[in-house]
Amino acid sequence: MPGENLSRDEARERAALLSVEGYEVSLDLRSAVGEGDGEPRTFRSVTTIRFRCNEPGASSFADLIAPSVTAVSLNGKDLDPSEVFDGSRIALEDLADENELIVDARCAYSRTGEGMHRFVDPEDGEVYLYTQYEPADARRVFANFEQPDLKAPFRFEVRAPEGWRVWSNGEGELTDGVWRFAETKPISTYITCVVAGPYHYVTDSYERVFEDGTRLEVPLGAMCRKGLAPYFEADDVFLITKQGLGFFHDHFDYPYPFGKYDQAFVPEYNLGAMENPGLVTFREEYIFRGKVTQASYEARANVVLHEMAHMWFGDLVTMEWWDDLWLKESFADFMGTFSMVGATRFANGWTTFANRRKAWAYRADQLPSTHPITADIRDLQDAKLNFDGITYAKGASVLKQLVAYVGQDAFLEGARRYFKRNAYGNTRLGDLLSVLEETSGRDMAAWARSWLQTAGVNSLTPQVLLDAEGRVAELAVLQEAAVIAPAVHPELRPHRVAVGLYRRTPQGALERYARVEADVEGARTVVPELAGTEAPELVLVNDDDLTYCKIRLDETSLSTLRDHLGTVTDPLARALCWSALWNMTRDALLPARDFVDLVLRHAAGESDIGVLQMLHAWANSALVHYAVPEWRTTGERLLADGALAELRQAEPGSEHQLAWARFFATVASGEADLRLLQGLLEGTAKIDGLEVDQELRWAFLEPLAAHGVADESALAAELARDDTASGRRHQVRCLAGRPSAAVKAQAWAQVVESDALSNALVEATIAGFAQPSQRELTAPYTEKYFAAIERVWTDRSIQIGMDVVRGLFPSLQDSPETLDATDAWLDAHRDAAPALRRLVVEARDDLARALRGQACDAATSGQSPARP
Numbered sequence: 092m093p094g095e096n097l098s099r100d101e102a103r104e105r106a107a108l109l110s111v112e113g114y115e116v117s118l119d120l121r122s123a124v125g126e127g128d129g130e131p132r133t134f135r136s137v138t139t140i141r142f143r144c145n146e147p148g149a150s151s152f153a154d155l156i157a158p159s160v161t162a163v164s165l166n167g168k169d170l171d172p173s174e175v176f177d178g179s180r181i182a183l184e185d186l187a188d189e190n191e192l193i194v195d196a197r198c199a200y201s202r203t204g205e206g207m208h209r210f211v212d213p214e215d216g217e218v219y220l221y222t223q224y225e226p227a228d229a230r231r232v233f234a235n236f237e238q239p240d241l242k243a244p245f246r247f248e249v250r251a252p253e254g255w256r257v258w259s260n261g262e263g264e265l266t267d268g269v270w271r272f273a274e275t276k277p278i279s280t281y282i283t284c285v286v287a288g289p290y291h292y293v294t295d296s297y298e299r300v301f302e303d304g305t306r307l308e309v310p311l312g313a314m315c316r317k318g319l320a321p322y323f324e325a326d327d328v329f330l331i332t333k334q335g336l337g338f339f340h341d342h343f344d345y346p347y348p349f350g351k352y353d354q355a356f357v358p359e360y361n362l363g364a365m366e367n368p369g370l371v372t373f374r375e376e377y378i379f380r381g382k383v384t385q386a387s388y389e390a391r392a393n394v395v396l397h398e399m400a401h402m403w404f405g406d407l408v409t410m411e412w413w414d415d416l417w418l419k420e421s422f423a424d425f426m427g428t429f430s431m432v433g434a435t436r437f438a439n440g441w442t443t444f445a446n447r448r449k450a451w452a453y454r455a456d457q458l459p460s461t462h463p464i465t466a467d468i469r470d471l472q473d474a475k476l477n478f479d480g481i482t483y484a485k486g487a488s489v490l491k492q493l494v495a496y497v498g499q500d501a502f503l504e505g506a507r508r509y510f511k512r513n514a515y516g517n518t519r520l521g522d523l524l525s526v527l528e529e530t531s532g533r534d535m536a537a538w539a540r541s542w543l544q545t546a547g548v549n550s551l552t553p554q555v556l557l558d559a560e561g562r563v564a565e566l567a568v569l570q571e572a573a574v575i576a577p578a579v580h581p582e583l584r585p586h587r588v589a590v591g592l593y594r595r596t597p598q599g600a601l602e603r604y605a606r607v608e609a610d611v612e613g614a615r616t617v618v619p620e621l622a623g624t625e626a627p628e629l630v631l632v633n634d635d636d637l638t639y640c641k642i643r644l645d646e647t648s649l650s651t652l653r654d655h656l657g658t659v660t661d662p663l664a665r666a667l668c669w670s671a672l673w674n675m676t677r678d679a680l681l682p683a684r685d686f687v688d689l690v691l692r693h694a695a696g697e698s699d700i701g702v703l704q705m706l707h708a709w710a711n712s713a714l715v716h717y718a719v720p721e722w723r724t725t726g727e728r729l730l731a732d733g734a735l736a737e738l739r740q741a742e743p744g745s746e747h748q749l750a751w752a753r754f755f756a757t758v759a760s761g762e763a764d765l766r767l768l769q770g771l772l773e774g775t776a777k778i779d780g781l782e783v784d785q786e787l788r789w790a791f792l793e794p795l796a797a798h799g800v801a802d803e804s805a806l807a808a809e810l811a812r813d814d815t816a817s818g819r820r821h822q823v824r825c826l827a828g829r830p831s832a833a834v835k836a837q838a839w840a841q842v843v844e845s846d847a848l849s850n851a852l853v854e855a856t857i858a859g860f861a862q863p864s865q866r867e868l869t870a871p872y873t874e875k876y877f878a879a880i881e882r883v884w885t886d887r888s889i890q891i892g893m894d895v896v897r898g899l900f901p902s903l904q905d906s907p908e909t910l911d912a913t914d915a916w917l918d919a920h921r922d923a924a925p926a927l928r929r930l931v932v933e934a935r936d937d938l939a940r941a942l943r944g945q946a947c948d949a950a951t952s953g954q955s956p957a958r959p
Contacts, residue, residue: 095156095179097227098470099412102238105152106411108145109236111243113274115139116233119250120257120287123200123209123218133158133197134207138234140194142243144186153181154230154237155196156206162195181234194234203888204361204850206231207285212358214318214815218252219288221357221372223365226413226474229280240411240517242277249285257287258314258353260369275368276348277515279409284367286355291320295329297336297352307346309336312353318815319356319378328354331392331435335399338434339426342503345510348407354395358816359851361890364394366401366423373398380817381786384746386701389437396435397427403510411517413474417464417543418518420478421486422506424448428487439662443701444491445636446666448484450705453548453641453674455480457575458936460929461546464489465520465539472926475889481546488639489542495587495637496538497531504530538585542639547573547580551588551611552643553630566590566621568611568632586611590618591634591664592627593651601651601658606634629659631667641678642671653685657693666702673709676717677940679947683717686710687726691733700746707734707754714758715863716905716937717944719952730758735767743780752781756790760864765800785813789821796825797862803829820855827859835860835868842895843879846887853891857898866903873901873909877916884927896927900934905941913938 119135140153156179160172166187175182181194200209200220205228210219222229227237247259249270257263260283261273275283295311311332313325332354336347349368360374377391404426405419428448432440455461464486468474494502505527513522520543524535550571558564568590573580592605605627607620628651633642644652652668659665672689675681690710697703714726734755741748759768768791770776771783783791792809795801803826810822827838838860842853861869876899884892901909913935917928 096470096472097154097237099414099468102240102412105236106238106240108149108151109241110143110145111236111241112141112143113243114141114233114235114245115248116245116283117248117250118232118285120207120220121250121252123220123287124252131158132200132209134200136194136196136198136233138192138194138196140190140192140234140236142190142192142236144188144190147186147188149186150182150184151186152183153192153194153234154179154227155181155194155234156228156231157196157198160194160196162193164191164193166190179230192234196234198232201231202849203890204359205888205890208357208359210358210816210849212316212318212816213819217289217317219290219316219358221286221355221360222284223361223372224281224283225362225365225478226281227471229283232285235280237280238412239279239281239409242279242409242515242517244274244277245283246274247272247283247285249287251287255287255289256292257285258312258355258370259283259285260349260367262310262351273350278368278406282365282367282406284365284370284372286314286353286357286370286372289317290314290355291317291323293323293325293329295325295333297333299337299340301346307340309347310351312351313356314353315356315375315378316358316816319375319380322378322380323356324378327388328391328395331395332399334434335396335430338430339399339403342506343403343510344507345403345407345514347402348514349402359849361850364398366398366405366419368402368406371398379786381784382749382782384700384704384750385437386443386704389431389440389443389701392435392437393427393431393440393443396430397423400426400430403506407510407515408513409517411519413468413471413477414466415519416466416468416474416477417482417486418520418523420482421464421490424483424487425490439699441636442663442666442699444487445663446670446699446702446705449488449636449639449670450673451480452484452488452639453480454677456485456546456548457573458933459575460933461575461580463546464543469925472889472924475893476926476929485548485639491636492542492587492638493527493538496585497527497533501531502527541582541584545580545582545584547575547582548639548641549573549582549584549586550641550643551586551632553590553632553645553648554615555627555630555645555647557626561626563592563621563624563626565617566630567615567617568609569615570611570613583613586633586638586640588632588638588640589634590621591631592621592624593629593631593659593664594625594627595655595658599655599658600660601629601655602660603634603664608637611638628655629668631664633667634664636663636667641674642667644671644675653689656689657696662699662702665697666699669702669706669709676709676713676944679717679940679943682948682951683713683719683944684722684726684948684951686713687718687730691729695737695740700750703747704750704754707750707757711754711757713944716902716941717948719945719949720905722948722952727758727760731755731761731764734758735764738778738781744782745780748778748781749787752778752787753790756794759794760798765795765798768795769800785818789813789818789825792821793825793828793859797828797830797864799830801825816851820851823852823855824859827856828862830862830865830868832868835865835872839872839875839899842899843875843883846891850890850894853894854898857894860899861903863903869901870904872899873904873912876901877912880916880927880931881920881923884924889926892927893930896930897934900931900938902934902938902941905938905945907942910935910938910942 117137160176163170230237249257257270259272263272292314297309299307356375364373400423404422410418428440508526528535552569554567556565629648676686738751
């Protein structure tokens with residue numbers, strides 16, 4: 092659609108011309124219920140925008156994506172919608188100094204999670220609405236100037252079906268059948284929000300008395316669908332919320348600025364959560380219908396705190412354009428873990444960060460599409476794709492390194508000054524660097540050039556030289572630049588690291604006996620303080636995870652870990668070792684079968700449940716993607732046997748037992764394993780302490796369906812037992828996973844050739860479609876994929892386009908021929924949308940990496956590898 096993809100240049104031009112004084116938005120959502128008329132369901136949206144123009148007589152445009160516009164009025168003059176509205180923009184000619192634009196439109200309800208999403212609960216027929224806008228979908232709900240630096244106060248009013256409740260960013264009340272909401276502070280369009288429907292709603296409050304005697308009271312609310320109310324642990328959500336508010340008030344010296352604090356857990360949500368001020372939205376999967384491990388509760392707490400940090404980083408102070416997206420996301424990602432460790436029961440959060448969050452960053456930073464943390468965002472499609480592991484997890488890792496570099500006190504004082512100087516405004520990189528220079532006395536420009544304005548991840552390797560007596564004569568840290576085909580990123584960065592030396596105790600534990608902090612610069616840095624120490628059996632060059640790098644192991648350290656990894660007593664050090672080994676596997680430096688063997692021999696003793704679950708995922712990925720095909724059957728059997736043994740030996744009823752049960756279901760393929768899963772479902776088999784609740788039942792059914800044991804009637808019977816929104820998603824995934832050519836054809840048609848499915852069911856269908864055990868069955872879809880993706884990208888919303896292009900890429904057709912087909916498409920589609928090409932290039936790189944891993948694994952077995 093012309094004009095839908097706003098460019099940075101257009102945004103800058105408009106920001107230089109206009110300033111917005113305020114919005115009044117009136118929505119009539121009564122059309123959300125009742126029978127439809129066969130046409131796409133719409134609602135009335137009337138928007139009044141008051142704004143100034145710096146150049147009277149100039150022209151500009153407002154943004155709106157809507158099926159139709161009823162009326163447009165500019166400064167009292169009626170304009171012909173057919174002449175000024177092209178489907179995505181409203182042309183504004185001959186602007187005055189002071190202007191008033193009124194737009195009356197019919198906007199569409201969404202089924203893709205973008206704009207005003209409408210969900211019908213299959214359990215009780217109730218309708219639920221919520222909005223999701225980032226980066227630029229507020230224009231699907233009301234006319235606006237859709238860019239982050241045109242902030243303004245908003246006043247919403249909403250007409251809703253009788254019996255509904257409505258929430259927005261400000262406090263609201265129902266008067267004469269209309270919900271009217273208090274005017275907001277100046278905020279960006281993408282963080283405005285409306286939630287409406289018969290939600291289950293719980294309240295609480297947070298209070299704080301400041302040193303000067305003033306009192307702050309923040310009304311708290313939390314909501315979910317009525318069908319999830321029995322599972323809603325609002326007390327725990329409120330506990331984390333209060334702990335977070337206390338922590339941020341202790342450290343930010345700026346009172347929470349947005350009045351109330353509601354948190355809505357909503358259905359069919361594309362993201363983890365969204366930081367709308369006063370009304371944060373979350374995916375409802377953070378409400379647990381069955382037993383989960385503490386890692387799930389930790390993940391929920393981290394997201395709650397991440398979004399809360401955004402109230403300051405992102406909402407109070409907002410980036411000028413999406414180039415500086417990191418100014419909010421990197422900080423929120425860092426602050427989420429920083430506050431969680433400092434204020435909640437999840438004191439080992441940095442271990443999870445090192446093991447899970449950084450894995451996301453390392454992958455993203457080794458793709459051909461890697462970019463500096465401060466990215467070059469040309470337009471909205473670029474922006475959509477940059478909510479990635481670099482902007483979030485690498486940025487947070489670099490901030491953790493910055494805290495080590497300048498000191499925590501200087502870092503937090505810089506944040507406090509940043510808030511006070513830029514409240515309700517927009518900033519760029521330089522605004523933050525200037526306050527950090529003030530508070531730390533460091534040259535932040537040099538730091539920023541190395542860490543924020545260059546791409547790629549460095550590798551750090553220990554080099555240990557021993558003297559004649561077997562003690563350390565010299566220990567150096569070698570730094571390598573990133574090589575990301577076809578580019579080399581030559582930057583060697585300054586790293587503040589802790590170098591840890593480990594030896595086994597007489598009792599057999601692998602423990603640290605020496606630790607030195609050092610500044611690593613250049614290709615080789617000697618750490619003189621460690622000269623003369625006992626020879627180490629293990630060297631960790633980024634102990635305590637202070638910097639962002641890939642840890643490499645010398646031969647002695649690798650040999651030690653092969654036999655003694657499970658005896659490393661410190662959980663964070665152990666997690667760093669696992670991370671190093673996984674990076675070596677992905678980099679084709681460690682055969683996949685060796686990594687699987689390490690997991691089988693050492694994961695059983697892993698005390699950190701989050702690390703254990705990550706190891707399960709990595710072991711399965713090693714088998715599916717990096718192991719040579721001829722070894723997969725052997726690897727499958729080894730993992731299934733190992734998982735079942737640990738499942739039977741785990742403490743009955745423990746979270747470790749649950750983790751091993753889920754992993755067993757993931758890798759089960761043999762007849763006896765599938766028979767056991769079926770027995771656990773039917774109650775004819777039992778493992779002491781293992782409660783097979785509804786969520787675990789679906790986890791067991793998926794492999795049974797994928798291997799042809801559970802047919803359509805069995806899945807229909809399970810849906811009858813769990814006829815809920817969650818149950819339907821699980822059933823759709825299992826149905827698409829069945830080993831049948833007809834099933835695959837139907838699933839493909841539902842996702843690629845039709846837009847009838849909601850975003851959640853598209854996601855479930857894609858997840859079921861590609862099964863590792865069905866490579867031959869899905870082989871014909873390689874050609875179909877490349878024939879369809881450009882059309883899908885053009886015709887569907889960007890979210891659905893991303894889901895299809897990423898999710899249906901033929902990654903399981905891991906052969907040089909698939910690589911050639913990908914290259915042929917890229918060569919023939921040089922003019923395709925850059926965002927689409929980026930997704931294909933990333934998928935190609937993952938495939939090439941898998942083939943290199945298989946070549947490494949084949950070299951171990953003496954087999955001939957496929958061409959990488």
